[in-house]
Amino acid sequence: MSIRHSLLALLEDQPRYGYQLRIEFENRTGATWPLNIGQVYTTLDRLERDALVARDGDDGNGHVVYSITPAGKAEIRNWFAAPVERNNPPRNELAIKLALAVTLPGVDVKAIIQSQRLSSMKSLQDYSKARRDTALNQRAGDIASLLVLDSLIFQAEAEVRWLDLCEARMIQQGLAK
Structure with missing residues (x-):
């Protein structure tokens, strides 16, 4: 499961902070794959490092809001367009x-x-x-x-x-x- 791409897709919908992303991911996937909030923030740090998201200030309550960059939009378009490869099957x-x-x-x-x-x-x-x-x-x-x-x-x-x-x-x- 690509947390990276899932978060980018949610940010393409609208800017959000980490906890909002976690809740929105779980809501949209039927809460089947719960996300650890630490994993969300670690992924956001990497996305920011890779210039796919940017900090967009805060929400007034101290939550850092992230928005998707043009490079992030291109990344998500490519992800949606590409089939899921099965060349490295997950461990069963x-x-x-x-x-x-x-x-x-x-x-x-x-x-x-x-x-x-x-x-x-x-x-x-x-x-x-x-x-x-x-x-x-x-x-x-x-x-x-x-x-x-x-x-x-x-x-x-x-x-x-x-x-x-x-x-x-x-x-x-x-x-x-």
Whole structure:
């Protein structure tokens, strides 16, 4: 997830201070990925260093307000125009756990798969319920939350299917009964 580009996008909408950026990010993404306020300010410092944002005074209450620069606007246009690359996939803790489990003696791989399947199914149910609730009570701006929830639902579904495949492979290899 690019915090850098997310903050730039929010600043393109209007100048804000750090806490406002944090709240706005969480509101627009359905509070799925909470941001640490320290991470927001560290990112703002880097964006300022790179001349993509500038301090725009304060709000009268001591909060430093940031605005996007022309270079920042160009950066955000490029980010929106470019596809998300998959050449460096993020680490998947579950895939790493299972890869190690199948190579170590005495590890109950089937139990790991079953435990994860239960957890993934619970997440899938929670995301589906949140999506239904959001769709029923739809307000302006909820489309962003729906898109995020749809993505999480598809990821959870894919994880369950992958776990089914892992279990089938373990049975096929005689590693699980």
